[in-house]
Amino acid sequence: MVDIKKPYSSTFGNPLSLRVDGNFLSTMSLAPGGRDAVLAGRKGLFVIDLDDPFAEPRWLHHETSWEVADVQWSPHKSKPSWVVSTSNQKVMVWNLMRPSHDAIEHTLHAHKRAITDINFHPFHPELLSTCSVDTFVYTWDLRCPQIPIHQFADWRAAASQVKWNYNNPDILASSHDHHVLIWDRRKGAGPLERLEAHNGRVNGVDWSRTDAHELTTCSNDMSVKFWDYGKSTDEPLYTIQTDFPVNRAQQIGCF
16 A cells, blocks of 8 residues: 555556456546555445555445446645545445555435535545536535535536536536536525536537636537637637547636
8 A cells, every 4th residue: 555645655646457347346546646556346446556556455444336426536735545435325435544444534315316526626635526417506515524515416417527626726617417507605506507518418528728718518419529618618719529428528628
């Protein structure tokens, strides 16, 4: 297991292929330093030290009949040992500094149907957002995890993605069927803006790293679109047409 105080690795960037037998694994996340990977499945979490990938992984047991929709390693230096994962209507907050048999720090439970996505706030280590088939988006403060501190809802369509803005700490976006809603946590339950983004289900949302108004969406309608909601919520800046549905698109540079 990696020393979380020294997370960086000289092997970062080297290719590797691993097979984990006997376990249904549905999602993964990398530690911010790139040395550790966490794999999540119906039997719990498996933490792999990528500097010693063929050593037995650390297993944090949590058996469930539900597929894990997402797992995220905390990106914050103040919480390098925290990992969150979904379990149907719940979010499990894991602390890797605790013993493997007792590593769950918190359980977050307010959604009425399966959670579809989770996202750490990029500025505040204690804040986390979740979204669900129940149409709701919740924001949680992990210092008081009993109930969410904010809630937003589309009311009509299930939420598939939630993402915090990288430039404005009060703005987040969620996708619901073919549209995307922009929320301001200071302004109550109504959306700030609504993008009629695609002709099919929106599968991915990602914010610009440099501009608070720019975001990228992708969809089953075989397109990736780039938006500036400060200029228009009807027409994207650019559109990329593909020959296949797009499950994820990440913005890594300027438009």
